[in-house]
Amino acid sequence: MKGNPFDLSDDSAYRAWRDRKLKIAPGAVGDLVVEVSDPRDLTDAEHEALLGRCRAANMAIYVSPLGKTRETDIPRALGARFGLERLDHNPGAEADAVTALTVRDDALHTPYIPYSNRAIHWHTDGYYNRLDRQDHGLILHCVCPAERGGENALMDHEIAYLLMRDANPDYVRALMQDDAMMIPKNVVDGKELRPDRAGPVFMLTGEGRLHMRHTMRKRNVVWRDDPLVREAVSWLENLLKSDSPYIYRATLQPGWGLLSNNVLHDRSAFEDAEAPANKRLLYRARYHDRIAGT
Secondary structure: OOOOOOOOOOHHHHHHHHHHHHHHOOOOHHHHEEEOOOOOOOOHHHHHHHHHHHHHHOEEEEEOOOOOOOOOHHHHHHHHHOOOOOEOOOOOOOOOOOEEEOOOOOOOOOOOHHHOOOOEEEEOOOOOOOHHHOOOEEEEEEEEOOOEEOOEEEEOHHHHHHHHHHHOHHHHHHHOOOOOEEEOOEEEOOEEEEOOEEEOOEEEOOOOOEEEOOEOOOOOOEEOOOHHHHHHHHHHHHHHOOOOOOOEEEOOOOOEEEEEOOOEEEEOOEEOOOOHHHOOEEEEEEEOOOOOOO
């Protein structure tokens, strides 16, 4: 695509985009933060402030006085204000497609790490979905943090692309192959819940925007048997384990949240409080839409 910075054959467009991207990149996690009165009913100024940060870094962190208000309408209303409408209704979600991320011990949730207190490796959400049903938008709203731990690390996937392309464009080319990463089928009690899903790590949307499907987990992922793919995966893993200034770390507090274009993120292990009312609870809303205006 002529004029697209993510076209490996268009170095001129890439250089112009790269220079601007690095110029506006946040210098610290505090640069992502916007104070809002109520994420369900943003003022125009609050909306513009959040949108500006998402345009620069594909993410923003809002801080509100809602505290431990337990309403899944919070992320839904916020998402709607940014054109996020098509929710990804994953099997573990509530009836309205918002997922309550908290430690669960029932048969439906126990097999999946997000419902435990274990660490979650770097990933983008929905990497195992069909390519035409990828998650492009992600909201995390904190109702109650863990007593200890539960920190999120965040990285703009466009910055990851930029740093990799600067290091070796062939790495990007390798990870854009249609079968670069395959997620094996999910079978439970002999029933296939999801078939094998192969696809690229870096891909372009129909509008020419960059999307990333990635997981750093070691199990249940099969990489293309290609030396360059293996080198690229290793390079990316080293980047995400580094102290890069483009990795931001935050522990969301009650009433805070992350609004993003499904950026790379992880979660540290955590310890919950004893009282049920004080156990870690985040609402997660995943969308097939990208934030409007970004």
